[in-house]
Amino acid sequence: MIGTMRSGAQIISYELSCGLSILTMVVLMGTMQLSEIVAGQADGWFIFKGHIPAVIAFIIYLIAGNAETNRGPFDLPEAESELTAGYHTEYSGMGFGFFYLAEYLNLFIVAAVTATIFLGGWMPFHIVGLDGFNALMDYIPGFIWFFGKAFFVVFLLMWIKWTFPRLRIDQILNLEWKYLVPISMVNLILMVLIVVFKLHF
Numbered sequence: 001m002i003g004t005m006r007s008g009a010q011i012i013s014y015e016l017s018c019g020l021s022i023l024t025m026v027v028l029m030g031t032m033q034l035s036e037i038v039a040g041q042a043d044g045w046f047i048f049k050g051h052i053p054a055v056i057a058f059i060i061y062l063i064a065g066n067a068e069t070n071r072g073p074f075d076l077p078e079a080e081s082e083l084t085a086g087y088h089t090e091y092s093g094m095g096f097g098f099f100y101l102a103e104y105l106n107l108f109i110v111a112a113v114t115a116t117i118f119l120g121g122w123m124p125f126h127i128v129g130l131d132g133f134n135a136l137m138d139y140i141p142g143f144i145w146f147f148g149k150a151f152f153v154v155f156l157l158m159w160i161k162w163t164f165p166r167l168r169i170d171q172i173l174n175l176e177w178k179y180l181v182p183i184s185m186v187n188l189i190l191m192v193l194i195v196v197f198k199l200h201f
Contacts, residue, residue: 006076006169010067013176014074017064020184024057024191025050025117038121044128045120051199053191058118060184062156065110067172069103072161076169111153115146119153122146 028050029037046054067074091099115121122142126134167175193199 003076003078007070009169010070010074010076010172013173014064014067014180017060017176017180017184018068020181020188021057021061021064022113022117024053024184024188027188027191027195028054030195034116034121037117038123041120041123043126045118045123045125047118050191051194053187053194054118056183056187057191058114060180060187061114061118062153062160064176064180065114066157066160067176069106069110069157071103071107071157073164073166074172075161075166076172107154107157108150111150111157112146114153115149119149120145121149 025037025046026032028046029040031037031040041049043049047058050057070076070078122145124134124137124140124142124145126137
């Protein structure tokens, strides 16, 4: 029960930061259609041409996405040291397997959305002025670019889990409501100003 309550509080909280980060990039592009967002990154990925607000939105989305997937250091709903795996305790066999499958599937979905919105989706890496390099990058198929970026983000999220110790539940909620949400809102306003006054690349 404690694990479920923690899970509900955590998921509801961090949805807000995820949404505001995605909204920041929607403001930059001016559309919510994913294919157009990817097409708009053909001449440069958003984290390179969206200035500082795009990088801040990317970092916040990584943190909030990690919390959404219940991965460490945000794995309070299944904290083994205090809750003996939380709501997983009653499950074994296929039920337990499906929980783990869902966790890793969520991890890949968060990574795929990150790759699509911030890292250019299936668009190759181009450097302005290096035509030979750009032509070479164009030979790599789009699906390889997409899965390569997605698995790079999966690696980043796993690296975060391996690096940082588990937070307490009050620290997790403080991080969201006292830091990530205000920073996301200010970042969104900053992006609106950049787009209105045409300060982006």
